[in-house]
Amino acid sequence: MILANLAALQVVIPLLAAPIGIALRPATLAWAWATLVAIAAFACSVGLFLQVQTGGPISYAIGGWEPPWGIEYKVDALSTFMLVLISGIGASVLLYARRSVEAEIDPPRIYLFYVAYLLCLSGLLGMVITGDAFNVFVFLEISSLSSYAMIAMGKSRRALAAAYHYLILGTVGATFYVIGVGMVYMLTGTLNMDDLARLMPQAAGYRTLEVALAFFTVGLALKLALFPMHKWLPDAYTYAPSVVTAFLASTSTKVGLYVMIRVFFTVFGAPYMTEGIPVADVLVVLALAAMFSGSAVAIWQGDLKRSLAYSSVAQIGYMVLGVALISVAGMTAGLLHLFNHALMKAALFLALGAVFLRIGSVHIQDMQGIARQMPITMACFVVGGLSLIGVPLTAGFISKWYLMLAAFQDGRWWLAVLIVLSSLLAVVYVWRVVEAAYLRPRPQGAPVATEAPLSLLLPMIGMAAANIWFGIDTSFSMTAAEAAARAALGAALGTGGVQ
Amino acid sequence: MNPLLWILATPLIGGIGIALAGRQPNVREGVTLVTAGALMWQVWSLLPEVLAGGRPSVTLFEVVPDVPFAFAVEPLGMLFAAVASGLWIINSIYSIGYMRGNREHKQTRFYICFAISLAAAMGIAFAGNLFTLFVFYEALTLSTYPLVTHNENTEARRGGRTYIGILISTSIALLLTAIVWTWVLTGTTDFRPGGILTGAIEGPEIGLLLFLFMFGIGKAALMPIHRWLPAAMVAPTPVSALLHAVAVVKAGVFTVVKVIVYVFGIDLLANAPSAEWLLYASGASIIIASLIALRQDNLKRRLAYSTVSQLSYVTMAAAILAPLSIMGATLHIAAHALGKITLFFAAGSIYTAAHKKKVSELDGIGRRMPWTMAAFAIGALSMVGVPPTAGFISKWYMLLGAYDRQAWFAIGVITLSTLLNAAYFLPIVYAAFFKKEKRNHHSDAGHGHGPDHDHGEAPLPIVLALSATAFGTVALFFLAEGPLALARQVVGGTP
Numbered sequence: 001m002i003l004a005n006l007a008a009l010q011v012v013i014p015l016l017a018a019p020i021g022i023a024l025r026p027a028t029l030a031w032a033w034a035t036l037v038a039i040a041a042f043a044c045s046v047g048l049f050l051q052v053q054t055g056g057p058i059s060y061a062i063g064g065w066e067p068p069w070g071i072e073y074k075v076d077a078l079s080t081f082m083l084v085l086i087s088g089i090g091a092s093v094l095l096y097a098r099r100s101v102e103a104e105i106d107p108p109r110i111y112l113f114y115v116a117y118l119l120c121l122s123g124l125l126g127m128v129i130t131g132d133a134f135n136v137f138v139f140l141e142i143s144s145l146s147s148y149a150m151i152a153m154g155k156s157r158r159a160l161a162a163a164y165h166y167l168i169l170g171t172v173g174a175t176f177y178v179i180g181v182g183m184v185y186m187l188t189g190t191l192n193m194d195d196l197a198r199l200m201p202q203a204a205g206y207r208t209l210e211v212a213l214a215f216f217t218v219g220l221a222l223k224l225a226l227f228p229m230h231k232w233l234p235d236a237y238t239y240a241p242s243v244v245t246a247f248l249a250s251t252s253t254k255v256g257l258y259v260m261i262r263v264f265f266t267v268f269g270a271p272y273m274t275e276g277i278p279v280a281d282v283l284v285v286l287a288l289a290a291m292f293s294g295s296a297v298a299i300w301q302g303d304l305k306r307s308l309a310y311s312s313v314a315q316i317g318y319m320v321l322g323v324a325l326i327s328v329a330g331m332t333a334g335l336l337h338l339f340n341h342a343l344m345k346a347a348l349f350l351a352l353g354a355v356f357l358r359i360g361s362v363h364i365q366d367m368q369g370i371a372r373q374m375p376i377t378m379a380c381f382v383v384g385g386l387s388l389i390g391v392p393l394t395a396g397f398i399s400k401w402y403l404m405l406a407a408f409q410d411g412r413w414w415l416a417v418l419i420v421l422s423s424l425l426a427v428v429y430v431w432r433v434v435e436a437a438y439l440r441p442r443p444q445g446a447p448v449a450t451e452a453p454l455s456l457l458l459p460m461i462g463m464a465a466a467n468i469w470f471g472i473d474t475s476f477s478m479t480a481a482e483a484a485a486r487a488a489l490g491a492a493l494g495t496g497g498v499q
Numbered sequence: 500m501n502p503l504l505w506i507l508a509t510p511l512i513g514g515i516g517i518a519l520a521g522r523q524p525n526v527r528e529g530v531t532l533v534t535a536g537a538l539m540w541q542v543w544s545l546l547p548e549v550l551a552g553g554r555p556s557v558t559l560f561e562v563v564p565d566v567p568f569a570f571a572v573e574p575l576g577m578l579f580a581a582v583a584s585g586l587w588i589i590n591s592i593y594s595i596g597y598m599r600g601n602r603e604h605k606q607t608r609f610y611i612c613f614a615i616s617l618a619a620a621m622g623i624a625f626a627g628n629l630f631t632l633f634v635f636y637e638a639l640t641l642s643t644y645p646l647v648t649h650n651e652n653t654e655a656r657r658g659g660r661t662y663i664g665i666l667i668s669t670s671i672a673l674l675l676t677a678i679v680w681t682w683v684l685t686g687t688t689d690f691r692p693g694g695i696l697t698g699a700i701e702g703p704e705i706g707l708l709l710f711l712f713m714f715g716i717g718k719a720a721l722m723p724i725h726r727w728l729p730a731a732m733v734a735p736t737p738v739s740a741l742l743h744a745v746a747v748v749k750a751g752v753f754t755v756v757k758v759i760v761y762v763f764g765i766d767l768l769a770n771a772p773s774a775e776w777l778l779y780a781s782g783a784s785i786i787i788a789s790l791i792a793l794r795q796d797n798l799k800r801r802l803a804y805s806t807v808s809q810l811s812y813v814t815m816a817a818a819i820l821a822p823l824s825i826m827g828a829t830l831h832i833a834a835h836a837l838g839k840i841t842l843f844f845a846a847g848s849i850y851t852a853a854h855k856k857k858v859s860e861l862d863g864i865g866r867r868m869p870w871t872m873a874a875f876a877i878g879a880l881s882m883v884g885v886p887p888t889a890g891f892i893s894k895w896y897m898l899l900g901a902y903d904r905q906a907w908f909a910i911g912v913i914t915l916s917t918l919l920n921a922a923y924f925l926p927i928v929y930a931a932f933f934k935k936e937k938r939n940h941h942s943d944a945g946h947g948h949g950p951d952h953d954h955g956e957a958p959l960p961i962v963l964a965l966s967a968t969a970f971g972t973v974a975l976f977f978l979a980e981g982p983l984a985l986a987r988q989v990v991g992g993t994p
Contacts, residue, residue, distance in 0.1 A: 389667070389671070392630075393562075393638075398562070398563060401675075401679065402563070404676070404679045408679060408680060408683040409683065413680070420675060423671060424668045427667050428664075431663060435656055439655070439659070472562060478563065
């Protein structure tokens with residue numbers, strides 16, 4: 001019974017648990033409830049992952065209404081890959097959250113924070129699992145609205161402005177998406193993605209379809225913060241509570257990319273990306289611009305959350321670049337980086353959260369000499385940073401290796417060169433932190449920090465260890481990413497269409 | 500466990516031991532010495548098997564499909580590992596004298612990082628493919644960074660930035676690209692006698708790939724990417740001695756020779772006009788670095804530029820592409836290691852005893868520190884290539900190889916640079932022994948270590964260590980048959 005309905009439970013558990021959380025006012029109780037729910041969601045994801053691995057894709061009809069009339073939940077290798085990642089990060093961040101949230105959010109609002117967190121989690125999971133284009137919009141709004149609320153809970157008053165900024169741009173993005181959905185519905189009369197893909201050839205040639213594609217592209221690019229539509233991201237990440245930044249940086253933009261992959265490859269199909277409007281080429285250019293501008297700007301940021309936020313803009317560029325190569329190798333590399341980058345940014349932002357807890361700032365000036373007082377936290381930061389640079393035996397190296405390989409195999413060796421050149425910028429923005437934290441003395445009169453509490457250290461160490469683990473044993477991440485890439489491309493290309 | 504894995508694990512286990520013994524300096528230094536001894540014994544006990552033609556190897560696991568984490572011993576790596584592990588013991592004895600004599604801070608961290616660096620050097624020496632080599636190459640860069648920045652002052656930070664900046668960026672931007680390209684072309688990154696690229700690449704692309712490799716291997720300090728090496732001189736002298744005269748830079752030129760012999764293959768490069776630039780680039784590097792060395796008054800900087808020049812000897816000898824010159828390159832890895840570590844030991848000895856860093860301050864110091872300056876003289880003679888020192892033999896083979904290939908440019912470079920080497924080393928020796936000590940007329944009251952500071956020899960461990968390496972420099976001249984046998988196997992000779 002439970003096993004057969006895992007696909008529904010995946011979303012329903014956190015969605016229904018959220019309103020229950022309103023009744024659980026004490027902060028610790030609210031935290032425990034949210035954590036328990038997130039762990040349950042993670043269990044569902046792992047269960048689905050194993051089911052898909054052995055039994056192939058699952059199609060689940062919500063309420064027994066058969067697709068394409070009812071809402072279909074479509075679980076294939078790509079979606080389980082994403083589900084495991086999102087719910088895994090979601091649960092890890094919650095394990096870490098208790099002390100950090102107590103310090104950064106108004107006590108009377110803490111229970112509401114956990115409610116918003118669970119809603120956001122269910123929205124993200126829903127976007128990934130659903131096979132219905134309009135349903136994606138519904139979950140997109142659930143996750144976005146709860147994100148705005150969580151960001152606005154940041155301690156600084158600027159958090160409100162950041163949340164408002166994000167609200168406007170996020171709404172524009174969502175609206176563009178839904179306009180795109182409306183146009184394809186006009187042409188085909190269906191909202192189910194597989195059904196859309198089937199009917200798409202009949203609609204080919206209509207200008208409306210091209211316009212729809214443009215709306216989809218711009219709307220989703222806003223959600224995943226692809227250059228130059230990333231303006232909301234730095235402020236949102238900087239002023240949000242540390243926990244929110246760690247969670248959103250590792251999941252939210254990734255889901256945006258996932259939806260983009262679904263729309264481009266499942267609905268429109270890979271051939272459409274290169275014929276007509278050269279979407280793939282546009283994406284390559286934007287990705288390169290993101291890689292260089294994001295990393296370059298990251299170098300000059302004093303606030304490290306902001307620096308890492310710009311780094312995220314750059315890293316999203318790498319993922320989009322992989323996807324835009326439109327080959328199994330490129331898609332694999334993009335998805336692999338999506339996974340690995342989630343691990344890096346989780347480790348880095350969790351470490352910064354611990355620093356913020358202890359000294360109330362993550363400005364590079366205030367963090368001088370901090371490594372002597374918080375050695376474990378900064379060691380985790382260094383591991384995350386090395387992974388970001390792409391030093392061998394870290395997860396980041398694996399993604400860079402595959403990305404370069406995909407570029408070479410595509411005959412675009414100049415892309416490989418640009419990839420490594422832009423990653424040199426990461427050396428600069430990571431190393432200046434290492435230098436400040438390890439080689440400078442604590443400033444006069446700076447607060448004496450102590451090592452972060454164990455409840456923060458353990459998830460942080462876990463994330464840092466994951467960066468090393470997935471840099472050495474790539475059997476899970478690699479196999480999953482490759483299966484996911486084949487699932488994403490296979491539907492559109494048939495078998496063996498692109499190598 | 501496989502003996503190769505034990506060799507990698509030994510320094511790491513030693514590092515843990517050092518950390519545990521951190522509060523008791525005598526025990527801690529004991530652990531370092533025992534670890535170094537155990538490492539040397541294990542490495543040297545592989546020698547007979549390798550000399551007899553054995554190639555012990557072990558494959559661990561695949562990090563990405565078809566790219567395994569693998570180790571394999573071949574003669575070149577054997578020589579590099581034997582030199583590095585052997586000198587670690589001597590250097591540890593020296594470190595004890597130096598670090599205590601100068602009352603350095605954070606000595607435990609120093610010894611731990613040293614042990615990790617040695618593990619990384621062993622990994623480079625025994626790497627079975629380019630990927631494994633790259634992993635340890637980066638590990639060596641990162642583990643030596645805390646050693647370079649040991650003093651934690653502005654100068655150390657600046658030096659460290661240059662060090663890590665150049666080494667990491669060249670390796671990621673160029674070397675990694677070269678490795679991925681090689682993999683795409685051949686489907687393997689293994690080191691194989693005769694190379695793996697034959698038939699997979701042709702025309703100007705050979706020259707381009709060679710460019711990516713040669714400038715990607717920043718540790719070989721081919722000009723213009725040599726700046727990290729003088730920058731690294733802010734480190735305590737034992738670090739300059741073992742790491743920046745032996746482990747790190749030799750890892751660089753070792754990789755250069757390895758790539759030329761086992762990845763490209765001598766025959767492929769010999770028939771590729773686009774690869775000829777390396778001969779000229781390395782020749783220019785030798786001469787320019789020597790000219791810069793001539794003008795340095797800071798002794799360690801002069802030694803650093805001498806190292807840049809000597810490293811390019813190895814690169815040029817490999818680029819001549821004659822079997823005899825490749826043998827010369829192999830021998831030079833050992834010969835230069837012994838000579839240059841002696842010179843650095845002497846520089847550190849002078850600093851510890853006399854607190855002098857400048858060449859111009861060394862007049863007459865030979866009378867106060869006869870052992871140190873005698874060792875310095877032997878090291879200097881080896882750099883110039885005067886018999887009976889090890890430097891003569893490697894230069895001899897390089898010249899033989901150059902003559903074989905009618906590489907007159909190389910012969911000219913070697914001749915000219917020999918003169919330059921003599922010009923920047925021998926005056927130091929002359930001044931130390933035959934000039935009169937300068938008397939400082941500025942009163943330097945209140946400072947116990949003024950230039951007039953009355954001093955004798957450095958502490959005993961330092962004198963022991965530098966005498967041992969000076970002795971080794973001469974001994975290698977007479978016992979060159981061992982390294983020669985290995986070098987012959989590098990170029991395909993049978994055991």
